[in-house]
Amino acid sequence: MVVLNKIYTKTGDDGSTALSTGERRPKHDLRVAAYGTVDEANACIGMARIHTSGMDGPVDAILARIQNDLFDLGADLATPETDEPPQYEPLRIIETQVKRIEADIDMLNADLKPLRSFILPGGSPAAAALHLARTVSRRAERLMTELAQTPGETVNAQALRYINRVSDFLFVASRAVNEDGARDVLWTPGENR
Numbered sequence: 001m002v003v004l005n006k007i008y009t010k011t012g013d014d015g016s017t018a019l020s021t022g023e024r025r026p027k028h029d030l031r032v033a034a035y036g037t038v039d040e041a042n043a044c045i046g047m048a049r050i051h052t053s054g055m056d057g058p059v060d061a062i063l064a065r066i067q068n069d070l071f072d073l074g075a076d077l078a079t080p081e082t083d084e085p086p087q088y089e090p091l092r093i094i095e096t097q098v099k100r101i102e103a104d105i106d107m108l109n110a111d112l113k114p115l116r117s118f119i120l121p122g123g124s125p126a127a128a129a130l131h132l133a134r135t136v137s138r139r140a141e142r143l144m145t146e147l148a149q150t151p152g153e154t155v156n157a158q159a160l161r162y163i164n165r166v167s168d169f170l171f172v173a174s175r176a177v178n179e180d181g182a183r184d185v186l187w188t189p190g191e192n193r
Contacts, residue, residue: 012027015027015028017032019031019032019078019079019080020075020078020079020090021079021080021082023080030143030146030147030150030153031077031078031080031147031153033143034077034140034143034144034146034147034155035073035074035077035078037136037139037140037143038070038073038074038077038137038140038163039070039074040136040139040140041070041133041136041137041139041140041166042067042070042071042074044129044132044133044136044137045063045066045067045070045133045170046067047129047132047133048063048126048129048130048132048133049063049064049067050129051124051125051126051129051177052126052130052177055126055177057176058104058107058108059108059173059176059177062104062169062173063173065100066101066166066169069093069097069101069162070166072091072092072093072097073093073159073162073163075090075091076090076091076092076093076156076159077144077147077155077159079091080153080154081154081156092156092158092159093156093158093159093161093162094158095158097158097162098158098161098162098165101162101165101166101169102165104169105165105168105169105172108169108172108173108175108176109172111176111180112172112175112176112180112181113180113181115181116186117186117187117188118186118187119174119175119184119185119186119187120185120186120187121135121174121185122185123174123178123183123184123185124177124178124179124183126174126177126178127174127175127177127178127183127184128174130170130171130173130174130177131170131171131174133170134167134170134171134174137163137166137167137170138167140163141160141163141164141167144159144160144163145160148160
């Protein structure tokens with residue numbers, strides 16, 4: 001259980017932060033940047049939910065579940081795997097979470113017409129906000145894949161799959177809240193030459 005009774009600790013005043021293992025890392029460390037960007041994506045989803053709250057359909061409830069899963073993902077990233085036996089079972093993203101978001105994507109995508117062009121972010125405030133969350137989640141994914149390729153670092157394979165699916169879900173959800181794609185703004189290549 002998390003207990004936050006004092007918000008400032010002054011321990012980060014030297015530019016470092018603690019991972020869940022207690023290990024101190026610079027605040028610009030790639031692992032810290034990865035889970036910080038997952039947190040940014042979560043905040044963007046929170047902003048999108050201002051627009052999806054009260055809408056018909058399942059999008060808002062799925063977004064609420066994804067927000068909780070993104071905290072799980074942050075905890076996963078903040079707890080690097082080590083050769084030392086853990087003091088407690090670390091929280092990890094698991095295949096069930098990946099499968100569930102895949103089912104959500106398939107369910108929403110079933111009502112959408114196939115795309116014939118790329119989509120510009122917009123159409124409705126909810127769709128634009130979901131596109132912003134999508135781009136931030138893609139940035140988190142790029143940082144996570146870079147971290148996974150860094151010698152001495154590991155990233156849970158299910159965590160990588162999950163963040164990839166989050167951005168896929170946000171894309172499909174943006175189309176769903178755009179009246180199932182009817183309000184999508186399509187890219188016209190070279191239109192303004």
